[in-house]
Amino acid sequence: MNAPLTKGEFINGQEFDELLVAPSLVRRKLQCYLALLLSDVVGVFLGFAIAGQLYMAREGFYDSVLYGSLIFPIFLTIAFYNGAYSIDAxxxxxxxxxxxxxxxxIAIAVVVFVQFLTSSSADFSRVTFSGGAVLAMALIAWLRLQMRSFVTWRCGRSVINELIIDDGGPQVHIRNAIRISAAAMGLRPNLNDPDDLDRVGLVLRNIDRVVVSCPSDRRLDWAMILKGANVxxxxxxxxVARLGAQGARTIGNHGLLMVSAGPLGLRQRAIKRIFDMAFAGSAILVLSPLLIVVALAIKLQDGGPVLFIQKRMGRGNxxxxxxKFRSMTTALCDSDGNVSASKDxxxxxxxxxxxxxxxxxxxxxxxNVLLGDMSLVGPRPHATGSLAGQKLFWEVDRRYWQRHSLKPGLSGLAQVRGFRGATDHEGDLVKRLQSDLEYLEGWTIGRDIKILFLTLRVLVHDRAF
Structure with missing residues (x-):
């Protein structure tokens, strides 16, 4: 097995930092969405303001602000749902x-309909309202066109980080894509070596889309790795190209099969992250006396370290x-997790x-949640040496790596269903894996909150030893 990389080490003449082949575009995309939102705000209110000022001077200006205030919240709600602030935009x-x-x-139609139902249309200036609507539409379009240069400056022409991994397959050319050689970067689709997966995960960090060109005998392994890479x-x-397959992408004479997609979009990731930080930060403040008491009890027990720090595999492998608080004697702590804890x-x-x-x-x-390594809810992270029966976890089911497409969690669907503790049999792992994959299929913030509440029922558990 390859040793895990640390900062300052070299691989094929390259520093660890150089394995990160692209900067993160998340913040830049958020800046662009905010810029589009602000341009729409200006377009709506300025359009009505100009119409009101031209038609009725100061009195019309005040009315126009009212019209804009009525329309903009409705417009914004619809715009968020119809993709006006999306990657396609x-x-x-x-x-x-x-x-x-x-x-x-649609927002204009809603306001007009409400006016009709409430018989309040007499209080509105039709000329100001109609003129403002037309000017606002024109300004929204013009201002968004002006934003194109800002979007290109912040995110580039393609707006996404696209990576081509050459692993011995045909050459494929995609405009604005980053190209690397798997051999030169030391990348191997080895599903039996977590260190190889960690190396691939580092390269894929900050990547939005990856294309792998490899021989047919390695496609399945690459597909399994990509499913757990949150990309x-x-x-x-x-x-694909020869068959003219529907629903697949073709570049030149080459066909591309999509084998993975990140389970969460940018908006969902932002909601989950904000919730994690708010809840974890509040919990640390509220539970700080308890944390101190537990730390003192561990220290007074045998004088050893309070924390047990173990390497686990997280998002993107x-x-x-x-x-964790240390619960075992210092001399017998199992850093690799080769032996699960038992009742006695x-x-x-x-x-x-x-x-x-x-x-x-x-x-x-x-x-860990505050640092961004973990989430409140997600698949529980396992030690690399964990066994189910006599097999390593990933040897039991090849789908095991797919669970790493999301951040690992403090609790998860498997835990609230009672699947925790020692994995004495392969079936113990399979039940957890099925629950983890089910969680990945349909994330909502409501389900995260529900799982957190259900977790309270299993904090004290007959298999929590």
Whole structure:
């Protein structure tokens, strides 16, 4: 197995930092969405303001502000749902304009309909309202066109980080895509080596879409890796082009099969992250006395370190350091997790037995949530040496790596269903995996909140040892 990379080490003459082949575009995209939103605000209010000022001077100006205030919240709500602030709107200026204009027309229709129902149309100046609507639509389109240069400056022409991995397959050329050689970067689609997967995960960090060109015998392995990489992934298969397959992408004479897609969009990731930070930060403040008491109890037990830090695999199959309160004797701590804790485990200290049975040992992972390594809800992170029966977890089911397409969680669907504790049999792992994959299929913030509440029922559990 390859040793995990650390900062300053070299691989094929390249520093660890150079494995990150592209800067993150997340913040830049958010800046562009905000710029489009502000331009729409200006377009709506300025359009009505000009119409009101021209028709009725100062009195008309005040009325126009009222019209804009009525229309804009409705327009914004529709615009968010119809993709006026989406990746397609960033890629294509005209696509964004058409979606914004459609949202504005619907908002105007809603306001007019409400006026009719409430018989308040007599209080509105039809000329100011109609003229303002026309001017606002024109200004929305013009201002969005002016934003194109800002979007290009912040995110580039393609707006996404697209990567081509050459792993011995045919050459494919995609405009504005980054190209790397798998051999030169030391990348291998080895599903039996977590260190190889971690290396691939580092390269794919900040990538939005990846295309892998490789021989046919390696396509399945690459497809499995991409499914757990939280990235839109495609493998090159020229049979697609020859068959004229529907729903697949073709570039020149080459066919591309989509094999993976990130489970969450940018908006969903933002909502999940904001919720994680707010909840974890509040929980740390509220539970700080308890955290201090548990830390003192562990320290007084045997004088050893308070925290147990273990390498776990997180989102995108990349390693991170997970924090727990130490529950075992210092000399017998299992850093690789090769042996699951059992009910009468001699390695567990008296304090450790209590904090494990009450799940208090997991509380330091709130700091992992704040650091962004973990989420409140998601598939639980496993140690690399964990066994189900006599097999490593990923040897039991090849779909195991797919669970890493989201950040690991403090709790998850498998845990609230009672699938926790030792994995003495392969079936114990399969049940957890099925629940984890089910969680990936349809994320909502409401389900995360529900899982957190259900977690309270299993904090004290007969398999929490």
């Amino acid at each position: 960033l890629r294509s200026g005209w696509s964004g304009i058409m979606r914004a204009e459609l949202a504005f027309v 839109e992934g495609e493998v090159l298969d020229d049979q 990349c390693f991170f350091n997970m924090y 485990d001699k390695r567990i200290t008296p304090v450790g037995r209590f904090i494990r049975s009450t799940s208090l040992d997991e509380l330091p992972q709130l700091f």
